[in-house]
Amino acid sequence: MDKHGEGPSLGDCEMIFGDGADSRGTTTEDEKESEDGKEMEGEMRREVNTTEDASGQPKCNTVTDLPYSDCLPHAASLPRFPDERTPLIRPSSSFTGIYSSSWSTTVGPSPYTSDNKPKRRPFHHAVASSGSTSGARTMDGSTIDAHLFTRYRYYSRLRADVHPSEQALVIPDHVVPPELFLPYIPGHTPDADGKQASHITIIAIWNTMMGTSLMTMPWAFGQAGFAGGLIIMLGMAALSLYTAIRLLTLQKTIGLEGPSLELSRVCLQLLGGTLGRLTECVTVSFSVLTLVGAQVVYWVLMSNFLFNTGEVIYDAMNGEIHNDSSSMLLCPPNMTHDDLSIPEPSMFHRWWQQDLTVPFYLIIPFLFILNLRNAKIFTYFNSLGAISVLVMYLFVISKASVWGFNISVTDPTDIFYVPLFKSTFMCLTGTLSLAYFIHNCVVTIMQGNRHQENNVRDVTVAYVLVAATYIPIGVFFYSTFPLPKYCVVDNFLDNFPPHDVVLAVVRGFLFFQILTVYPLLGFFIRNQLFTYFMGPTYEYKLWRVIVLNTCLITLSVMVAVLYPNIGFIIRWIGAISGLAYIFVLPCVTYMVALYSKDQLQWYQLVFHCGIILLGIGNFVCQFLIK
Amino acid sequence: MMKKKVLLMGKSGSGKTSMRSIIFANYIARDTSRLGATIDVEHSHVRFLGNLVLNLWDCGGQEAFMENYFASQRDNIFRNVEVLIYVFDVESRELERDMHYYQSCLEAILQNSPEARVFCLIHKMDLVQDDQRDLIFREREEDLKRLSKPLECVCFRTSIWDETLYKAWSSIVYELIPNVKELEQNLKDFANIIDADEVLLFERATFLVISHYRMRPHRDVNRFEKVSNIIKQFKLSCSKLAAHFQSMEVRNSNFAAFIDIFTSNTYCMVIMSDASIPSAATLINIRNARKHFEKLERMNQGHLALSR
Secondary structure (H helix, E strand, O other): OOOOOOOOOHHHHOOOOHHHHOOOOOOHHHHOOOHHHHHHHHHHHHHOOOOEOOOOOEOOOOOOOOOOOOOOOOHHHOOOOOOOOOOOEOOOOOOOHHHOOOHHHHHOOOOOOOOOOOOOOOOOOOOOOOOOOOOOOOOOHHHHHHHHHHHHHHHHHHOOOOOOOOOOOOOOOOOOOHHHOOOOOOOOOOOOOOOEOHHHHHHHHHHHHOOOHHHHHHHHHHHOOHHHHHHHHHHHHHHHHHHHHHHHOHHHHHOOOOOOOOHHHHHHHHHOHHHHHHHHHHHHHHHHHHHHHHHHHHHHHHHHHHHHHHHHHHHHHOOOOOOOOOOOOOOHHHOOHHHHOOOOOOHHHHHOOOOOOHHHHOHHHHHHHOOOOOOHHHHHHHHHHHHHHHHHHHHHHHHHHHHOOOOEOOOOOOOOEOOOOOOOOHHHHHHHHHHOOOOOOHHHHHHOEOOHHHHHHHHHHHHHHHHHHHHHHHHHHHHHOOOOHHHOOOOHHHHOOOOOHHHHHHHHHHHHHHHHHHHHHHHHHHHHHHHHHHOOOOOOOHHHHHHHHHHHHHHHHHHHHHOOOHHHHHHHHHHHHHHHHHHHHHHHHHHHHHHHOOOOOHHHHHHHHHHHHHHHHHHHHHHHOO | OOOEEEEEEEEOOOOHHHHHHHHHOOOOOOOOOOOOOOOOEEEEEEEEOOOEEEEEEEEOOOHHHHHHHHHHHHHHHHOOEEEEEEEEEOOOOOHHHHHHHHHHHHHHHHHHOOOOEEEEEEEOHHHOOOOOHHHHHHHHHHHHHHHHOOOOEEEEEOOOOOOHHHHHHHHHHHHHOOOHHHHHHHHHHHHHHHOOOEEEEEEOOOOOEEEEEEOOOOOOOOHHHHHHHHHHHHHHHHHHOOOOOOEEEEEOOOOEEEEEEOOOOEEEEEEEOOOOOOHHHHHHHHHHHHHHHHHHHHHHHHHHHHHO
8 A cells, every 4th residue: 555646647647638728629618607616616726736745746626724644544534325414425535645645635525405405306217127038138128218319418518508490410200209399288198218108099099080070971981881881881880890900910029129110111120122112112002191181171271261151150140140040951952053152242252252252261361370380389270170079979969869869761752762772872981081080190009008009909999989979970960961862962061041149169179170271281291291202301491391381381372262061082182092091901920920930721811801891992982973 | 659640531521530439429510511711620629549649631622722732732641541441421422523532542542551441432422222221332332442552442331320330440450459459369268267247448539449349249240349339438428528438347237347448549448247257356467467468469560660
């Protein structure tokens, strides 16, 4: 044991660290705010003068009042943890010599007393049970995130001096763990593990699936006949559910380990090579087509709702009171242009026409909305959709109970005659293909489920709920409608006059909800297109976005003005995207997966080929309707 | 002894400044945009691995000016180079131009410091989809190895958002230590004598692990980077107070860890799982071992000087 530290003592005194001697310099000038800092700086400066003392040893790092040559360790001064004064251990203060003073005693006692000591502990990552696994273990999610987090903290520290707009060392989106992107459900705080309970997932699926097809349901049901309609509704629900489950469990079927991948990546893996690329191309184009179709339908609906809302407001302002009770119903197919055009249309009605002018007026709010940076506001409005659906459901039930059954399946001469089967049943199948469509995002939504083993059960429950919403609305409304059945139009809200109070409110809610979903769809379209063509790290160029948005809005407006039959659009989009996502893709991938594991039985082959044929038939039949 | 250079070069925007600030725990400078006619050279007097000095060069920018400056100053720049680290941005769309600059650097190296070691980092790999990373890296590596002949280059793929950056720089440092095997053997003996669970040697400026010895396998293979980041954060805090990080002891009921200055170029970290051993004993042991390792280091540097 040496009395005085021999060996390299000079090294401690020199300013070796590059931080200080860097010609660009650390920006310690800016950190002079804290008085503590100032104080400590002063003290440090005082002692770094490497004066030598009598024995010729450099006297660096000493404060004059500490003994300097005592280097016998005292057993009593073993450092203990946690010291209530500092969170870090000061090295054994008795160990002197080169370490004649530890930095903490040099600097002064800790600024924390037991009153104001910070309560936060060092960030603690719950390590997965260290249990019995020995040796190197594969990294699980928690270890990966812990490392990422230390990196993030360190890099954030390095960015301390730069303006927040400077992009260096900012964590990019594709690196952030997906658990941090959580959807907003009012009143629901995400739990620590970032996952949701089953009932939340089910509600999320229900909310996502419940769409504009709801308003088309009565008309579509009527197109298939009474019995045909029931059979098809139940059948399509079951079939969609089956294929959704197939897609959900595809990764497990293949035996692909690891985090759930997007469908297109799984297909790429499964089919590989050029066939895989082709599949990716096909998946992307169908997905984009569905989204564009949905956008167009939304524009038509928004024009409709805006028009009706405008009518209500105008009437209310003009004091027109409609004495006819709310039992007045419209029959739009019977209303020709002569009926509609009032002899002397007021100025308002000339400028406010559902098909001709309102679609253009809609562009105005979008110029504002598409520039909104904070998307959080949209999520709040999204819940309006669910409220509207519930209101419509109750509305239909209440109306139906008032009207009573006005249907006859046996007597062709009855004005309420509905045949059991009709040859236009493909309208229903097409519409339902879109109504039960969630296949392109089911994997993503179910990822957030806390108990993954319940995924299949939860999807089933969600589908049952969705079917239980669609079927009653379709069946009851159609069966009880007191006017001739051909009056039911593809948006059943149009069967009610604009001034119906309840529906006016519903239309208002739906208008706002669709208003907020429209840009979201635009974002998805943009994302998918650009990612496909330019890779996941495409540069955000404003002009590209503007061009794309202009094209989409132009298309929407043109369709709204020239051909606003949403029934037509919905059944076509449903048939096309349904063909790809509901019928073909799940079956093909399932069969390929089984085939690659040599587990494909003949009956499975037949069954799934049958489903594919159904899908093709669905698509082809759409051409058959005039 | 003459200072040798480590050149960190690459196209503008390839990530060199970020890399440097992460490895050397320097604050990112306020204006990282390099405009104007001045070529930005950062001379850091960082004593890195003994007597190496890091120079950071931006290649690319205004081409004509670059060529000119390069031509006139190049002997100056490329003399006395120990290591050339060249950074390629994997997302770059001008591969031809990148290769052209790289080759001109290599020519200059061949002329002025033919003994220099060349390392190529394919950077920003997090922007590539993970199932394509290996493929893209192999392609680039093949091209670079071919282009670098007769010099031999070692290629790494890196990203600041995973452990590859740290590992690449650790490997580079590891290759530059002259007799790292002997060092490791000595560490092993040291660990056995003092009954430590694990002993690590960090390079002083960057806290890159030079060598380590552990008695039992540990399940977290990336813990070095984590420790390094934590210590560097602490160093940053210290530098705000113009204090220098010297040593640290962390202790709980399961273990005690000592991080301390070791030799003039290294820090050591000693992990003891026997909580009954008093820290003073370990600290004394470390202090005594220090002399031995210092001697080793001096021998190496002498060896290095002779061989030049």
